[in-house]
Amino acid sequence: MVDGESLLRALVKADGGHADFMGCFVAGYPEANDVAMRSLLGTTSPETDDGRVLLYICPECGDIACGAYAVRVVRKIETYTWSDFAYVNGYEPPRPIASVGSFAFSTAPYQHAIKVASAL
Secondary structure (H helix, E strand, O other), X not given: OEOOEOHHHHHHHHHOOOOOOEEOOOOOOHHHXXXXXXXXXXXXXXXXXXXXXEEEEOOOOOOHHHOEEEEEEEEOOXXXXXXXXXXXXXXXXXXXXXXXXXXXXXXXXXXXXXXXXXXO
């Protein structure tokens, strides 16, 4: 949820695709959650070749090849910014979703929310 709105719903509506995705944090997968957390915090390289972080992934296997929604995360001293949303699958060029975002988050609450979410 961003500003009380479902981000997945906004991405699907703008992209015209399906909504069969799950968030990048999944109960029972601590290693994958740690990778996603570090990417969203900017402490490790993003999962995609074009520098985007996976937000919504395949609910069956989590493989990018099934398709995923991703975002570019920029970290500054006082904010994290999500921009340049795209549908990605790892074998075709990213499909930008220009009508969604960008979003700026204050650093401390953002880091707290990401760490809490990743601790499923």
